[in-house]
Amino acid sequence: MLEAAELECERGGRRLFHSLSFTLRAGGLLRVSGANGSGKTSLLRILCGLLPPARGEVRWNGERIRELREDYSGQLIYIGHAPSIKDDLTAAENLDIACRLSGRVLDEARLQGALREFGIEEKDIFVKRLSQGQRRRAALARLALSAGSPLWLLDEPFAALDADAARLLEDAVAAHVARGGLVVYSTHQESRIGGRLISLDA
Amino acid sequence: MLEALRAIVARDLLLALRRSSDVGTALLFFVIVASLIPLGVGPEPNLLRAIAPGVIWIAALLASMLSLPRLFAADHADGTLEQMLLGAAPLGAVVAAKVLAHWLVTGLPLAAIAPVIALQYDLPAPLFGVLAVSLLLGTPVLSLIGAIGAALTLGLRGGGALLALLVLPLCVPVLILGAGSVDMAAAGQGAATHLMLLGALLLAAAALAPWAVAAAVRIALE
Numbered sequence: 247m248l249e250a251a252e253l254e255c256e257r258g259g260r261r262l263f264h265s266l267s268f269t270l271r272a273g274g275l276l277r278v279s280g281a282n283g284s285g286k287t288s289l290l291r292i293l294c295g296l297l298p299p300a301r302g303e304v305r306w307n308g309e310r311i312r313e314l315r316e317d318y319s320g321q322l323i324y325i326g327h328a329p330s331i332k333d334d335l336t337a338a339e340n341l342d343i344a345c346r347l348s349g350r351v352l353d354e355a356r357l358q359g360a361l362r363e364f365g366i367e368e369k370d371i372f373v374k375r376l377s378q379g380q381r382r383r384a385a386l387a388r389l390a391l392s393a394g395s396p397l398w399l400l401d402e403p404f405a406a407l408d409a410d411a412a413r414l415l416e417d418a419v420a421a422h423v424a425r426g427g428l429v430v431y432s433t434h435q436e437s438r439i440g441g442r443l444i445s446l447d448a
Numbered sequence: 449m450l451e452a453l454r455a456i457v458a459r460d461l462l463l464a465l466r467r468s469s470d471v472g473t474a475l476l477f478f479v480i481v482a483s484l485i486p487l488g489v490g491p492e493p494n495l496l497r498a499i500a501p502g503v504i505w506i507a508a509l510l511a512s513m514l515s516l517p518r519l520f521a522a523d524h525a526d527g528t529l530e531q532m533l534l535g536a537a538p539l540g541a542v543v544a545a546k547v548l549a550h551w552l553v554t555g556l557p558l559a560a561i562a563p564v565i566a567l568q569y570d571l572p573a574p575l576f577g578v579l580a581v582s583l584l585l586g587t588p589v590l591s592l593i594g595a596i597g598a599a600l601t602l603g604l605r606g607g608g609a610l611l612a613l614l615v616l617p618l619c620v621p622v623l624i625l626g627a628g629s630v631d632m633a634a635a636g637q638g639a640a641t642h643l644m645l646l647g648a649l650l651l652a653a654a655a656l657a658p659w660a661v662a663a664a665v666r667i668a669l670e
Contacts, residue, residue: 294534295534296530296533296534296669296670297670298670315538316535316536316537316538319533319534319535319536320535320536322534324530324531324534326527326530327527328525328526328527328530329526329527330526330527330528330530330531331526331528332459332463332526332528333526334463334466334467335459335462335463335466339459339462342455343455343456343459344531346451346452346454346455347452347455347456347531347532347535347536347537348452348534348535348536349449349451349452349535349536349537351451
């Protein structure tokens with residue numbers, strides 16, 4: 247269960263949002279919407295613990311995430327604006343390292359399967375030779391290996407994706423929610439997966 | 449957690465291998481700086497022998513500065529540093545793993561090649577070992593202290609110059625002890641005291657620097 251209590255965020259002396267509270271239980275889907283600069287990214291970074299809120303707190307299963315630290319970050323997958331993949335590694339190597347960082351070692355076949363699921367067939371090609379959309383797919387492939395990470399925090403996951411990849415992502419999110427996972431995602435477009443809406447537009 | 453740390457070291461070594469020019473630059477810089485000095489001061493053997501430890505140590509210090517800005521900058525730019533912060537291992541340990549990988553590709557080759565450089569200065573052969581050991585103990589301290597500077601200047605424009613200004617003064621004790629150990633051995637007084645002090649510096653830096661770096665990285669990512 248993810249709880250946000252009276253969150254307030256200030257960036258560069260400007261108050262982006264305040265008194266933001268919500269509770270997300272198992273199987274919950276939350277969509278954060280708002281104009282550019284309304285604080286969607288900041289909210290997601292606060293939720294994953296990268297950014298301390300100016301006021302308020304975030305709790306995971308009743309405990310403050312600032313105290314849980316690694317115990318909390320081990321439970322979540324955060325996919326931000328930056329692709330978080332290395333240009334000089336292959337898609338499979340990138341995925342392998344991302345999994346090992348969260349403490350899981352997977353065999354080659356699982357990694358290849360996850361990449362194929364997200365439509366990356368050229369497994370031995372360096373990421374720098376991939377297009378923007380393919381990089382995005384390679385980054386999202388982590389979601390296919392997310393057993394043990396109940397919480398997904400996705401920042402503009404649909405950016406740079408084509409219709410096929412967007413559908414794959416929607417299916418993955420729907421399946422995760424059906425399994426009892428929690429998903430918070432931000433988007434400024436309409437999306438088919440819906441979910442409870444939090445608007446940051448004042 | 450150990451798996452995560454091993455993965456970080458392996459990844460950074462693999463990346464260094466794939467971008468070997470980055471690593472080669474620092475090593476080549478070391479060789480060139482250390483080779484220019486004899487050309488500049490002239491071929492007087494006694495003079496060269498006397499300045500050798502200091503010159504080689506200063507060249508090593510400058511060479512290790514050269515590679516520091518890249519320690520976190522690339523990971524910061526592509527978002528992988530954020531992912532490390534959200535990984536299963538504490539950030540202090542992650543940072544220590546990154547510094548270890550950095551030292552393996554910068555400091556270790558310097559220590560290995562230093563005896564060859566020392567030949568140019570006609571340093572007596574028995575001192576080669578002391579020089580190499582002093583660099584083996586000293587360069588990890590340079591990497592650890594340098595990592596604090598690299599994390600503090602993360603995301604700043606012109607961070608490279610500022611980084612050198614921040615870190616070089618902090619490296620003075622390492623320089624004095626490192627060059628001093630070879631001088632002491634040359635004077636026949638034994639280098640043990642200096643080397644043990646260097647070792648103590650290394651232990652202190654290894655215990656404290658990662659947490660300082662972790663705090664600086666957290667601030668840079670906010």
